[in-house]
Amino acid sequence: MTRKSTAKKERHQKLVKFIKTNPFLTDEELAELLGVSIQTIRLDRLELKIPEYRERLKYVAKGDTCQVKSLSYGELVGELVDIQVGKSGSSILTINRDMVFKKNKVARGHHLFAQANSLAVALIDAAVALTGSAKVTFRQPVKLGDRVVAEAVIVDNHDKKYRVSVISKVKDQVVFEGLFTVFAVEEA
Amino acid sequence: MTRKSTAKKERHQKLVKFIKTNPFLTDEELAELLGVSIQTIRLDRLELKIPEYRERLKYVAKGDTCQVKSLSYGELVGELVDIQVGKSGSSILTINRDMVFKKNKVARGHHLFAQANSLAVALIDAAVALTGSAKVTFRQPVKLGDRVVAEAVIVDNHDKKYRVSVISKVKDQVVFEGLFTVFAVEEA
DNA sequence: AATTTAATTAGTACCTGGTACTAATAACAG
DNA sequence: CTGTTATTAGTACCAGGTACTAATTAAATT
Numbered sequence: 001m002t003r004k005s006t007a008k009k010e011r012h013q014k015l016v017k018f019i020k021t022n023p024f025l026t027d028e029e030l031a032e033l034l035g036v037s038i039q040t041i042r043l044d045r046l047e048l049k050i051p052e053y054r055e056r057l058k059y060v061a062k063g064d065t066c067q068v069k070s071l072s073y074g075e076l077v078g079e080l081v082d083i084q085v086g087k088s089g090s091s092i093l094t095i096n097r098d099m100v101f102k103k104n105k106v107a108r109g110h111h112l113f114a115q116a117n118s119l120a121v122a123l124i125d126a127a128v129a130l131t132g133s134a135k136v137t138f139r140q141p142v143k144l145g146d147r148v149v150a151e152a153v154i155v156d157n158h159d160k161k162y163r164v165s166v167i168s169k170v171k172d173q174v175v176f177e178g179l180f181t182v183f184a185v186e187e188a
Numbered sequence: 189m190t191r192k193s194t195a196k197k198e199r200h201q202k203l204v205k206f207i208k209t210n211p212f213l214t215d216e217e218l219a220e221l222l223g224v225s226i227q228t229i230r231l232d233r234l235e236l237k238i239p240e241y242r243e244r245l246k247y248v249a250k251g252d253t254c255q256v257k258s259l260s261y262g263e264l265v266g267e268l269v270d271i272q273v274g275k276s277g278s279s280i281l282t283i284n285r286d287m288v289f290k291k292n293k294v295a296r297g298h299h300l301f302a303q304a305n306s307l308a309v310a311l312i313d314a315a316v317a318l319t320g321s322a323k324v325t326f327r328q329p330v331k332l333g334d335r336v337v338a339e340a341v342i343v344d345n346h347d348k349k350y351r352v353s354v355i356s357k358v359k360d361q362v363v364f365e366g367l368f369t370v371f372a373v374e375e376a
Numbered sequence: 377a378a379t380t381t382a383a384t385t386a387g388t389a390c391c392t393g394g395t396a397c398t399a400a401t402a403a404c405a406g
Numbered sequence: 407c408t409g410t411t412a413t414t415a416g417t418a419c420c421a422g423g424t425a426c427t428a429a430t431t432a433a434a435t436t
Contacts (some may be wrong), residue, residue, distance in 0.1 A: 005383070005432085006386095007385070023249075026422065026423090028421095037384070038205075038385090039385055039386070040383080042425095053421095053422065054242065054392090054422070057242070057246060057249045060249040061246075061248035062212070064249065075289075087199075092214050103316050104316050108309075109322075110265070110298060110302035110305040111302075112297075113298050113322075114296075117297050128291050130294060130297070130326065132325070133323075133325040134324050135320060135321075136322050138319055181234050185292070193411075193412070193413090196411090196412070213396090214393065215393075215394075216392095224413075224414090225414050225415080226414090227413070227415070230394085240394055240395080241392095241393065241394075242421090349414095
């Protein structure tokens with residue numbers, strides 16, 4: 001014997017493919033599908049280091065929610081459209097499934113805040129800038145699929161303290177307004 | 189007895205919130221969290237028609253969110269610690285690499301806002317609640333690895349309008365304060 | 377063909393996270 | 407003090423496994 005019977009090798013390939021295309025198959029179902037005993041399936045999974053059904057479920061489920069749970073990461077929330085550092089800028093955020101309440105498909109407020117806040121911070125001409133305070137108003141509910149255009153302008157600056165006004169619109173209708181106080185931070 | 193003891197009603201609300209925000213909790217863990225026996229949890233789930241752990245996993249994994257009850261997962265940023273629906277609650281957010289500025293490892297403000305906002309919304313005893321406005325202050329920079337404990341209290345309520353105060357701390361030091369105006373939304 | 381080795385199947389004890397049920401006790405209102 | 411509700415305890419049973427031993431079957435080597 002070379003190393004492994006071809007029958008076994010073939011079955012292993014099939015097994016991997018089956019589970020890949022449908023992780024919700026139990027050993028019993030797999031045994032039926034491949035025409036072998038349940039014990040063989042279990043030995044196969046052991047060899048191939050394929051976790052059991054319930055572990056696979058958990059893995060898939062966690063992969064689904066881990067993204068949902070957290071806010072969009074990265075330096076900027078949304079897509080930068082235009083920027084004059086120290087002056088003004090704009091970004092676009094398209095509301096996806098993970099940003100809305102499942103019940104009514106309205107975007108959670110903090111996503112709009114995140115877009116505005118990260119844009120405000122991006123305008124500051126410093127190594128790092130931190131938000132000190134903000135006053136925000138959510139004028140209209142934003143729905144799944146909406147393209148939110150945020151426009152930010154530095155309205156005031158004294159030393160390291162900046163005031164940034166952000167207005168977000170969906171199709172020319174104001175949905176969000178915010179006034180952010182941002183501080184530039186020196187870097188060593 | 190009216191219809192149900194208040195203790196039970198409250199526990200039921202908590203149970204729903206806990207499972208909503210984290211479907212990966214077993215009855216044993218829930219029993220621990222709510223300070224009752226595992227049997228009580230099971231009776232509660234039966235009454236509330238909340239499916240068992242493995243069924244919930246399957247729903248999440250299959251992306252069906254849930255057909256049984258309108259349990260919308262991942263609606264909270266952070267981990268729910270305690271809640272009295274309609275009164276107060278608290279959550280914990282641990283700052284990870286994805287939440288901080290690469291340069292100085294300070295958390296981006298909108299993550300703290302998101303934790304506070306989602307907690308404020310979770311307190312409202314309604315099908316859906318939307319943030320109308322907010323005034324927030326970032327008192328201290330929050331660093332990578334910090335455990336941010338947010339405590340929210342409903343300070344005022346007229347009809348569908350609620351005012352929720354949120355104070356977030358890292359090791360007893362206030363890092364964030366916010367006053368949110370939230371509106372309850374009726375569902376058809 | 378006989379033997380050796382690999383592969384498969386069978387069977388057992390045990391595990392988690394439950395359901396479904398019965399029974400006993402605790403809490404509380406009238 | 408008595409009912410009612412709520413909670414806890416305990417049992418049998420289930421799915422879908424792990425981990426192990428032993429027996430059987432198939433294939434390869436001598």
